[in-house]
Amino acid sequence: MTYNRDEINEEIIMKSLANAIQDSTPDILQSLRAELNIESRSADTPVMTVSETDRADAYRPVKAKADTSQRQKARVRSTAYKVASCAAALIVIFGGVSLVNRTGPAFAVVGLDVNPGIELTIDKNEKVISAVAVNEDGQHILSDLRIEKRNVNSACDEVVEAMMDEGYLTDTSNSVLLSVRADDPDKGREIEREISDNLNGFLEDSEISPAIFGQYVEADDELDKFAGTHGISIGKAWLIRKLSDEEDLSGTADSLLGLTTQELVLLGQDRALSTGTSYGTPNTSKYVGTDGALIAALEAAGLSKEEAENVKVNFSCENGSIVYSVGFDANSCIYGFNVDALTGMVMLHDSVIPGVSAESPAGIADAINDLISNEHSLSQNKADQNTSGASGNTDSGSGNTGNSGTGSDPGKIAGDAEDITDTDPDDKPGDISGDTEDIEDIDDADEDKECTLPDNSDKAEGSSSDKNDGISSDSDKEDSNKEKTNKESEDKDKEKASDNN
């Protein structure tokens, strides 16, 4: 069949194509409704007409439930719940569709993240309705699996087994993030517990010692949007949100996105953030260890291990990498360092504040933040000192003092108590860095001590393994180092034993 050239224009072609497709589209609605067990409705029953916002809220009772730990959120959500209730009532009245006994085939979603991310939608009988890959690795895993209509435990076993076969789940990358979301929180938690128990049993029979990090997820629009925007599972998004709620990780969500599931689980477990059932510990053998991190930090501070008190080392995140956050008190000063977990390099150094206890993570975080924010002015102060030939006393109006430790004149970081008092006559009570009482404490503890950092600029790029050499230069400290190394070795053995347990 041929047509006149003038008759065949773009509009006709597109219209003809659309008509042909519409004409040939089969009507399979009834068979679909039957297959999905959707009850038929009369043809004239209107589709619900309440406003879209109310309608969405009405069907999101989980979102409307109050988080009792946060009063402000509770108030907002309480309002949302009222709106939802009203919307539900409107639907019942005008839509002719009751919310009571409204049950769909999808009852809960079970997320499994290793690096492959997979979400299984299950029904009330815990049978898998569908399996969806969250990323390419997940697609790869699912491509050869037939898990629909299987019991969720059996399906999870099969998914995890495939992840082991494909090399995603190994001795060193042994973490499984298990996340469950459901409209019924109690049932959702029960399902999470059951799957976690089952997975642990299954993996224990394998060669891998797993770390299963279970969580019950209370999803909301914001979380959905975050997960969707970044192409990650709801479970991963939930864990990142929990981590970024941590005081010292506040506002680091973007940085946390750069971490692997294993690293996120490591942080989550280190901070006991699991909202479900967890087993095992993530493998950390590739990291320098807490002792290695402490050694690096002590070297940067120019101190021996014996001088450090209230030592606190925990995992943290900086610029998308796992770091050890090391804090300790020494000589009436607080020291805080971020040490790269893989290389042992000191990433954030020169954190020295007099008169704050390293036992308080908030104190450390505040101190570090103060130092970062004052870095410029401190550098300026230092330049002023050099220009004026002063003995090293700083003249910061706030009383905060610090030193990069990498300049040509490492010298003194903080002035002694008298200097600070003299330079900060308007200091207010409660100011941790300039308070007179604090200063008196410092004097009482060690009258002539100063918060100092050595000049380690030539070793800044060194690894942790060669940092022992830089801790002290005098013979006494060398002996101390030997003793310390032995002790550290013992500590490391203890840590390994603890990890194994």
Add this chain to the structure above:
Amino acid sequence: MHAADLDENLIILMAQGDGDAFTEFYNQTASIVYGFALSILRNKQDAEDVMHDAFIKAYTSAVTYRPMGKPIAWLLTIVKNLCYNRIRSGRIFEDIDDYQDAAVSETQDQDTVTDRAVLQQALKILDADERQIVTLYSVSGLKHREIAEIMEMPMGTVLSKYNRALAKMRKELTGDGDRNRKGVKK
């Protein structure tokens, strides 16, 4: 119906097992789903199978849907994945369906015959990208920019493929294509 206007809340309601929302969702998208599947698979039986699977999947996976303002993109991704899974697994018919068979011609009016001839030519002479682009453009009402986003292609590429497809179809439908082919053979 303009596919970009597809109500996102229908999916949210479907996640709660709302059958009415599913019906509405089906009515608004059935032709788009079928047409898109047909444009990839070029066989009506395969397209119908995928259409069936796509709606089942959309309903059962609605709970995992993350509102981002593009529900049609979500649905078409499901369709595309199902089509490619089917192609990969070899579960497809090889032959292009004849939409101009005698039975159809006898029972339909001239417009319908013309429409089907156009569809037949589109399936026959266009390459995969061109088929998907012209199908989405004609049946869904999506704009080239929106199609470019869904197909993850630069808009310029979509436009040039669309224009090339139109030129090919015009040529074929007016007989120029046949004449050219005959000329080559000679």
